[in-house]
Amino acid sequence: xxxxxxIENLHIxxxxxxxxxxxxxxxxxxxxxxxxGANGAGKSTLMEAISGLVPIRKxxxxxxxxxxxxxxxxxxxxxxxxxxxxxxxxFPTLTVxxxxxxxxxxxxSRKREVLEAKERVFTLFPILKERNRQxxxxxxxxxxxxxxxxxxxxxxxxxxxxxxxxLGLAPILVKQIFDIIRxxxxxxxxxxxxxxxxxxxxxxxxxxxxxxxxxxSTAGSSAELKSDPKVQEAYLGGSALKQKHPPVPSPD
Amino acid sequence: xESIKPSGIKSIATSQRAQILIVIGAFMAYPFFASDYFxxxxxxxxxxxxxxxxxxxxxxxVGLFDLGHAGFYAIGAYTTAILNTKFxxxxxxxxxxxxxxxxxxxxIVCSPVIHLQGDYLLIVTLGMGEIVRxxxxxxxxDLTGGPNGVxxxxxxxxxxxxFIDSSxxxxxxxxxxxALSILGLIRLQNSRIGRAWNYIREDETAASANGVDVxxxxxxAFVLGAAxxxxxxxxxxxxxxxxxxxxxxxWESCLMFCIVLIGGMGSIPGVLIGAAFISLFPEIFRPxxxxxxxxxxxxxxxxxxxxxxxFWPRKRGAVEFRSILGAPGRDDG
Numbered sequence: 001x002x003x004x005x006x007i008e009n010l011h012i013x014x015x016x017x018x019x020x021x022x023x024x025x026x027x028x029x030x031x032x033x034x035x036x037g038a039n040g041a042g043k044s045t046l047m048e049a050i051s052g053l054v055p056i057r058k059x060x061x062x063x064x065x066x067x068x069x070x071x072x073x074x075x076x077x078x079x080x081x082x083x084x085x086x087x088x089x090x091f092p093t094l095t096v097x098x099x100x101x102x103x104x105x106x107x108x109s110r111k112r113e114v115l116e117a118k119e120r121v122f123t124l125f126p127i128l129k130e131r132n133r134q135x136x137x138x139x140x141x142x143x144x145x146x147x148x149x150x151x152x153x154x155x156x157x158x159x160x161x162x163x164x165x166x167l168g169l170a171p172i173l174v175k176q177i178f179d180i181i182r183x184x185x186x187x188x189x190x191x192x193x194x195x196x197x198x199x200x201x202x203x204x205x206x207x208x209x210x211x212x213x214x215x216x217s218t219a220g221s222s223a224e225l226k227s228d229p230k231v232q233e234a235y236l237g238g239s240a241l242k243q244k245h246p247p248v249p250s251p252d
Numbered sequence: 253x254e255s256i257k258p259s260g261i262k263s264i265a266t267s268q269r270a271q272i273l274i275v276i277g278a279f280m281a282y283p284f285f286a287s288d289y290f291x292x293x294x295x296x297x298x299x300x301x302x303x304x305x306x307x308x309x310x311x312x313x314v315g316l317f318d319l320g321h322a323g324f325y326a327i328g329a330y331t332t333a334i335l336n337t338k339f340x341x342x343x344x345x346x347x348x349x350x351x352x353x354x355x356x357x358x359x360i361v362c363s364p365v366i367h368l369q370g371d372y373l374l375i376v377t378l379g380m381g382e383i384v385r386x387x388x389x390x391x392x393x394d395l396t397g398g399p400n401g402v403x404x405x406x407x408x409x410x411x412x413x414x415f416i417d418s419s420x421x422x423x424x425x426x427x428x429x430x431a432l433s434i435l436g437l438i439r440l441q442n443s444r445i446g447r448a449w450n451y452i453r454e455d456e457t458a459a460s461a462n463g464v465d466v467x468x469x470x471x472x473a474f475v476l477g478a479a480x481x482x483x484x485x486x487x488x489x490x491x492x493x494x495x496x497x498x499x500x501x502x503w504e505s506c507l508m509f510c511i512v513l514i515g516g517m518g519s520i521p522g523v524l525i526g527a528a529f530i531s532l533f534p535e536i537f538r539p540x541x542x543x544x545x546x547x548x549x550x551x552x553x554x555x556x557x558x559x560x561x562x563f564w565p566r567k568r569g570a571v572e573f574r575s576i577l578g579a580p581g582r583d584d585g
Contacts, residue, residue, distance in 0.1 A: 051461050077463030089458040091451065102451050106463035108444075155463060 004029045004064060004190055005050070005081075005159055011058035012042070012049050019045040021214040022059065027159065032181070032191045034201040036225075036235050037211035043194040044086050046211070047163045050192070051083040052076040063159070078106045082157035086164045086194075088148040092137025096128055099136050099147055103154025114154070120187075121150040124180055142173035149180070159190045166197045178204055198235035202226050210235070279427055283420045291419040293535050295491065298426035299484055301527040303504075304511035305433055305520065306480030311509065312518035312566075313446065314473040315453035317374035320381025321508050324478035326388060326500035327354040328485025333402035333495045334395050343408040343490045347483060354482025355475045362474040366467055369456075381505050388497040401496025405489050422491050429487065433480060434520055440476075441520075449473060450518070514555060516562025525563050 003026035012020040020042045027033050037043045048054045050061055052073035061068045068076055082103075090099050100121060104114040122129040125146040131139060136147055145165055152160055162181065166174040178200050185191050185204075195201035202208055202222040210218040210231060218228060225231050283291050303325060310318045328350040335341045335349065365376045391398035407417040408425065416425050440446050448469045451459035460466045489495045507530050514529055515522025529551075534544060555563075 053457060053460060072465065072467070073460040074463045074465040077461070083461040085458060085461055089455050091454045091458070093454060094450075098447075102447075102459070102462050102464070105448070105451075151462060 002062075002065065003027060005192070006062040007046075007050070007059070008062075009059040010046070010049060010056065010061065012045050012054055013057050014054075019214055020049070023211070023214070023216055024059075025209050025216065025219070027190055027192055029158075030185070030188065030190055031207065032185050032193060032205045034193045034195055034205035034208040034222075035211055036195060036198050036201060036208060036231070038196075038234070041211040042214045043211055044163055047083060047085075047161050047192070047194055050076075050081060050161060053083075074106065077155055077157075080155075080158035081161065082152040082155050082159070083161040084148045084152040084163060084165065087167065088141075088144045090136040090139075090144050090147050090151070092135065094136060095133055096136055096139070096147055097132045099151055100128075100154055103151035106155055113156070117154045117156050121153055124153075124183065125150050142169050142177070145169060145173075145177060146180075149177075149184075153184065153189075157189060159192060160184065162191060162193045164194055164196065166195065166200060174200060196235075198231070276431075283423050288419045291423050293532065295419065295423045295426055297528055297531040298423070298430050299488055300507070300511060300531045301430050301524055302426065302433060302484040302487075303481055303508050304515070304523040304527045304530075305430070305437060306477045306484065307508040308512050308515075308518065308520070308523050309437070309440075309449075309477040309480070310473050311512045312516075312523075313441070313449040313453065314470055315517070316470060316473065317370060318377045318474070318477070319374050319502070319505050319509060320377035320379070320384075321477070321481055322500045322502070322504035323377075323381035323384035324354045324358055324481035325485045325488075325504065326384050326495075326497070327357045327478075328482025329489040329495045329500070330388065330396060330402070330485070331482070332486040332489040333405050336405050336490075337402055338395075340406075343406055343486065344410075347486045350486040351479040351482040354485065355479040358474045358478030359471065362471060366470050366474070378502065378505070381500075381502060385497050385500055385502075388500070397496075399497060401494055403494045405493045405495070407493075408490050416490075422487075426487050429483060433483075437520060441518075445469065445472065453518075510552065514552075514562060516565035519562060519564050519566040522562050522564040522566070 005027040007023060007025050010020050010023040011018070023042070023046060025033070025035070035043055035046060045054060049056055050068070052068065052071055052075070056069050063076075063079060063081060066079070068079070068081075071079075091102070094102075100118055101114070104117060107113050107117075127143055128147060128150055131143065136144060139147060145167075149160075149162065149165060152162075165177050165181065169177065174197065181191060181193065182204050193201055193205060202225055205222050207221050208219070208225045209216050210225070218225065218231060220228070226236070282294060286294070303321070306324070307318060307321045310316050310321070331350040331353040332343065332346045335346055336343060341349075361380055365373065368376055388396045388401075389399050396402065407415045409415050416422060448459070448464045451462075451464055452466055452469060456466055488499075492499075511523060511526035511530050513526070515524070515526030533548075534541070537544065537547065540547070
């Protein structure tokens with residue numbers, strides 16, 4: 001069976017600047033796959049390309065056997081790929097409820113489905129139910145991140161794209177967010193996770209890719225990546241950790 | 253934090269209804285107490301209110317900078333002028349046709365540039381407005397009469413030899429159109445389309461990533477805004493009985509922009525206040541006409557300092573020029 005999401009030789013450029021230079025990756029149904037990389041490696045560009053927010057120069061993105069290259073962003077959401085963008089990007093002047101309603105925008109007036117999706121989001125993030133009538137701008141960073149993920153779930157996607165969900169959050173919140181990511185996955189949503197927090201990301205993901213300067217430099221299962229000396233050096237705190245825990249730095 | 257339940261929703265609604273009725277009553281009664289001169293001023297207040305409402309769709313609801321709105325106004329006015337003088341089509345029949353012409357023009361002109369953002373779009377629309385004006389001056393196909401414009405436009409005929417030809421009648425015509433537009437726009441604000449517009453204004457990427465068809469909703473805003481400006485152009489042309497390019501300068505576009513900013517982006521009562529400010533202020537201070545720009549500029553500056561959201565900002569999702577996060581704790585209940 002072909003993978004749910006198949007990206008082949010993807011090239012993206014902003015003017016003369018090449019952001020992605022031939023990225024290939026796959027996401028199977030039910031998997032969590034993580035993409036690691038430093039600032040400017042092209043991680044967010046990759047997410048935006050899948051969502052149809054940036055034009056594709058070369059290569060292809062196939063989702064469930066259908067090529068998404070030329071599809072506008074709103075049609076990609078309808079097909080079942082939803083992005084929780086980097087930096088949360090919730091609407092500060094709207095209430096939590098209104099923010100969630102935007103996530104269900106593609107469902108038009110199918111009220112029952114919208115209510116069910118909202119119920120699911122509230123089960124995952126009970127705090128959002130408490131804060132339902134509050135303006136999103138008054139939420140804490142962690143709550144805003146939860147809202148961003150919740151909003152992306154409102155379209156009941158088959159693939160959830162998470163762009164740096166741990167960005168700027170306190171460690172305890174990071175743990176909570178990652179627990180929920182695992183739970184969302186267990187409920188049957190495939191997840192592509194972009195992270196700088198390699199420990200946590202490899203902890204939940206089955207497989208991972210390392211993106212460097214617009215190309216995939218390393219790929220493998222989470223265990224392989226964790227033990228890869230180059231990955232350790234660059235993303236897992238390298239030499240300092242090796243002295244303390246000689247073989248493999250254990251996550252969590 | 254518990255959300256604040258709005259207490260006594262009913263009493264608020266009734267007092268609001270009473271206020272609205274008082275305003276409508278005042279508008280209905282006004283011409284019986286005012287001289288023709290002041291009725292005419294109120295007519296132009298209505299024209300500017302309509303223009304403000306039309307730009308408010310583009311600038312206020314979607315946050316698209318459009319400094320060429322006078323171009324759409326001109327298209328509406330000239331469509332009426334030309335079709336009426338050359339073919340004798342009645343003015344009121346031309347009302348929807350002018351709206352359609354302006355809307356079509358907006359669709360054709362804005363389609364290729366709709367992806368531009370912020371100040372880039374501003375420059376393009378500014379250029380568009382100027383091109384329309386210059387084209388009118390150059391008298392293409394001998395239609396627009398060049399710098400002199402088109403003369404001898406009819407008054408709107410109601411049939412049976414009845415014409416809208418006095419100041420009072422024009423006053424009622426424009427304000428009935430404004431009232432109907434407001435009713436339509438309020439419905440639009442609370443609709444799926446209105447919400448999509450506001451999402452785009454607040455964060456285009458997030459809106460797009462959640463399945464809002466950004467490009468087409470932006471285009472729709474331009475088309476509807478232009479159509480309403482075209483309606484204003486139609487009434488304007490028949491009131492003045494002539495149109496000339498100098499009525500549709502860059503300055504007119506600036507005034508419309510100011511109307512929306514003064515009132516508060518996306519706020520319908522705000523637009524009325526802004527239009528009142530723009531149209532009544534110069535009349536009241538006519539003796540100081542030579543200082544008009546000075547006063548006007550200072551007023552804009554003071555407003556940006558003390559009321560950055562406008563005089564009557566929209567309650568929900570009001571856009572302010574300072575960061576919303578700077579003033580937390582607001583709850584729209």
